[in-house]
Amino acid sequence: MSPTSMDDGAVRQRVLLLDLDGVLVDTRPVMEEAWHSVTRAHGIDVPFEAYEQHLGRPFDDIMARLGIADAGRVHETYSQASQAASHLARHFNGMTEVLHAFAAADWRLGIVTSKPLNRAAPLIAQLGCPFATVRTPGGPGRGKPAPDPLLLALVDLAADPACGTYVGDMEVDHEAARRAGVRYLHAGWGYGRPGTPTPAIAHSPSDLLQLLDVSDESAPFVAGSLL
Template sequence: MSPGRGAVVFDLDGTLIDSAPDIQQAANAVLAAEGLPPITAEETRRFIGNGAGVFVARMMAAAGRDPEPAAHARLLSGFLARYESAVHLTRVYPGVGGALAALRAAGHRLAICTNKPVAPARAVLAHLGLAPVFEAVVGGDSLPVRKPDPAPLLQAVGELGAIPAVYVGDSEVDAETAARAGLPFALYTEGYRKTPVDALPHDARFDSFAALPGLVDRLMPRTA
């Protein structure tokens, strides 16, 4: 394979997009319907990363409600009903468009691997005009397991032809997923991570998407 040809798989929330304002709005609408207090923007960012079910359990606990199964199922249903249309406050991080264009121009194939359910993931990508860029989208409900299990990431790479790959993410979950999948990991430092950068395993770090194409070129495994 020639240099520059490979798969670049991205996490979504906190990596390519700042979706926390929409997620907070959806969460607080559900909590208000239950007569529960809202969660803050900081709590929202802290609760993102392990899928919708875990997010709802965390928001319930923060609001002082025991996330027992019946209540959790009801609030999760209400949250998911709002989640797919929760796109209007979400913004793409600066430089993402240029970086994606440069990666594609270099011959890379792009995919998404997120713990966000696949329908909301596709909805927000379409709303932001990013859907045509990605050849595969693997969500938190695409497989029986989700990140940090490596299966979703390996599924995304497989859908692109099982070519050499790099994973790009922003969180502890992403770092563990890449390590378990045996893939190089590029850490976006301006996302939703809770751990200091130096405490997260990564092969490269960046705070500006202008740097990403060069990092990918350096990290991408070479084949004969």
């Protein structure tokens, strides 16, 4: 399929933005291991279940919400432990094939994550997909649930919000999409629930193709063929 023409003659490039943790890659075992290292090293008595409720927000934001001081040192421990446990991360089944199908149908792909770039980059590289933009914390703007990283990704791609869809797995992802004016699809295989009103839910990566009208005929990788 080719990009759709708009009334004003501009070309509407379809853009699929995706969260990383809980959408593209199953990093829950990594995060759980890293959080246990934090609790041991810093004597913090907060269970992983409390930490994971806030996934999707920038790390410092989560620390503030949990009432944990010295977020910088805690983040250092968390980051080192995450890297040590990175071998526990797994791609969700079928995700790579689905991303190739979107690319084959002329969609541009981007990642918007609250994971710092140094830890996100190896996971993204392993997916082997052509991401046109990757937005991580540390640049301009606020983190999710603010709309800023989604809007910045759209600016990167010179695309209108109306041309964008964001796939997330937490309520903050839903809120960020709503505030950015982009369509939201909830990854039902992820770690959290969407906010209200209930958005469309993809129960598997291949559901994304159906929900966004990407035909299987333009998805040669899904068909198991290189042609």
